[in-house]
Amino acid sequence: MSQAKVGLGIAGIGRAFSFMIPTFRGDPRIEVMAGADPRPEARARFASDFGARAYESVEELCANPAVDAIYIASPHQFHAPQVEIAAAHGKHVLVEKPMALSLEECRRMIAATRKAGTHLIVGHSHSFDAPIMKTRALVASGAYGDLRMITAMNFTDFLYRPRRPEELDSAQGGGAVYNQAPHQVEMLRLIGGGRVKSVRAMTGMWDAARPTEGAYTAFLTFENGCAATMTYSGYGHFDSDEFSNWIAESGLPKDPAKYGASRAAILQSGDSARETALKNARNYGGADYADTSSASTRQHQQFGLVIASCERADLRPFPDGVRIYGDLAETFDALPPPGVPRSEVMDELVGAVCDNVAPLHSGEWSMATMEVCLALLESSRKNCEIMLQHQVGIGEVHG
Ligand SMILES: NC(=O)c1ccc[n+]([C@@H]2O[C@H](COP(=O)([O-])OP(=O)(O)OC[C@H]3O[C@@H](n4cnc5c(N)ncnc54)[C@H](O)[C@@H]3O)[C@@H](O)[C@H]2O)c1
Missing domain, CATH: 3.30.360.10 (Dihydrodipicolinate Reductase; domain 2)
Structure with missing residues (x-):
């Protein structure tokens, strides 16, 4: 194991982030190091709650050397570009669902983290x-x-x-x-x-x-x-x-x-x-x-x-x-009650960052989920059944 803790940066300090607070606070393997959000009130509260630096831009956040991984919880349209920024800075990424708005964006996100040699995880989701x-x-x-x-x-x-x-x-x-x-x-x-x-x-x-x-x-x-x-x-x-x-x-x-x-x-x-x-x-x-x-x-x-x-x-x-x-x-x-809610998400993140374990909820896995979601819209619009082409099984990488 290369390190004991994951230094986490938060991109988008809003509602999704607030759902993860019990997880980040309760899991000793995670240390929230910094955040980024355009809303000044979110930055002020974050700085006071976590004693951590809060930036206006994700670029500044990703330049912070204490950050190993970025949790991207900004609105959907920023997921793909921010994964690319994080990967360009050599960061691992946990990005919220939906992974992106199109399969083309999903491909770009996968390619960016592959090129950087970092892991891409999509979550939290209820799976x-x-x-x-x-x-x-x-x-x-x-x-x-x-x-x-x-x-x-x-x-x-x-x-x-x-x-x-x-x-x-x-x-x-x-x-x-x-x-x-x-x-x-x-x-x-x-x-x-x-x-x-x-x-x-x-x-x-x-x-x-x-x-x-x-x-x-x-x-x-x-x-x-x-x-x-x-x-x-x-x-x-x-x-x-x-x-x-x-x-x-x-x-x-x-x-x-x-x-x-x-x-x-x-x-x-x-x-x-x-x-x-x-x-x-x-x-x-x-x-x-x-x-x-x-x-x-x-x-x-x-x-x-x-x-x-x-x-x-x-x-x-x-x-x-x-x-x-x-x-x-x-x-x-x-099942025993959860000691820390959503600790399963941190298991995948810590496994990936600290032990280089390929995550189950990888970019490829999640792109296949997006393909199903987009097919829902297409099927309804065209009034027909849609056959899928980019599906992967559990633990598979290539579709
Ligand atoms: N897994 C879950 O349970 C869950 C729950 C809610 C939302 N989500 C996902 O999280 C994402 C955010 O949704 P939300 O409900 O938290 O929205 P939100 O509006 O409550 O929060 C988004 C935050 O991102 C900030 N932001 C806006 N532009 C930004 C930028 N360019 N860079 C960084 N931050 C920026 C906003 O100021 C806001 O604080 C969505 O993709 C959504 O699907 C997941």
């Missing part, structure tokens, strides 16, 4: 969640026969969370397909072995005031013969956290009595400028930022109902383990 990993391990064990079918669904208030204008514009990576499908596709690909053969989908834009995809439903076939269905609605009606005993996506308890609160806040905000102000106020460094990083009653994170149907059992991940519905008995494979 890192321990119950999903456990489900994959149970399928791969062969104990329940071949995997035949996967069913996934998630119903949330995604479309009614405060948004920047581009988050409501599909051409700029807005909507549920770019933002939420990567989670579901990654979970399905991980459980199903990775290689999706075809996609047939319908996407939905049902609210003219928020004209981007808020919902989709899709049918996927895998090269290994498994089939999957995947449904998502972000229209804030039914909430599938009900299926996880009201444990929210974050692994924290949710109060179902707050039904409709997101939509009500958006309606009150009135226009796009005030909505952006609402988002900024709630964001890291903003006046209404709620720091949940020290919350103690946490289970594993989750992204809706998932059922993996093998020949002799249905496997269903929950935030505290995997329920196995076998032929004659139903059992529960409990």
Whole structure:
């Protein structure tokens, strides 16, 4: 092992970063060294919370020699150019989902880190969640026969969370397909072995005031013969956290009595400028930022109902383990609560940076996920099935 700790630089000190704070604070293998963000209030809070330098530009951040790896959590359109900047400075990269807006950008990101000899990891996504990993391990064990079918669904208030204008514009990576499908596709690909053969989908834009995809439903076939269905609605009606005993996506308890609160806040905000102000106020460094990083009653994170149907059992991940519905008995494979949330992401990052272990959520793996997501949009637009060409299996590098 070349080093004991990863010196981390943060590019984009916003909402995604705030979700990672418990991980960065709780994992002794990580040291947050510096950050970069155009928002002065985010820089000020970051400097005070982490005692670390906060720059205005990602170029300055990447020039910091104490930084081994850059966590890129800026808006999607900056992912590809910032990976290229980080790689040019010899840095490893953890970049948020969606990896990028096009397959061409994904190729550039892979090429840049290959040329630099650094690792590229895409995450966090919910395929890192321990119950999903456990489900994959149970399928791969062969104990329940071949995997035949996967069913996934998630119903949330995604479309009614405060948004920047581009988050409501599909051409700029807005909507549920770019933002939420990567989670579901990654979970399905991980459980199903990775290689999706075809996609047939319908996407939905049902609210003219928020004209981007808020919902989709899709049918996927895998090269290994498994089939999957995947449904998502972000229209804030039914909430599938009900299926996880009201444990929210974050692994924290949710109060179902707050039904409709997101939509009500958006309606009150009135226009796009005030909505952006609402988002900024709630964001890291903003006046209404709620720091949940020290919350103690946490289970594993989750992204809706998932059922993996093998020949002799249905496997269903929950935030505290995997329920196995076998032929004659139903059992529960409990998982210990996460000591540090999302530590699985740090396992891959530390493995890559310190021990040169190729990450599972590599650039190639994640480009294949983007191919599925883009196929959802294309299938819906053309009203036909889309055959895929850039898929990789678990641990494979070339498609
Ligand atoms: N994995 C997850 O759970 C998760 C959750 C939320 C967001 N995300 C992803 O993280 C990314 C950011 O989304 P968000 O919701 O945090 O948005 P956000 O607007 O809350 O945060 C983005 C931050 O980046 C900053 N920024 C803008 N331009 C920048 C630039 N050129 N260089 C550096 N920083 C810049 C903004 O000021 C802001 O602080 C998106 O790609 C999104 O898909 C992932």
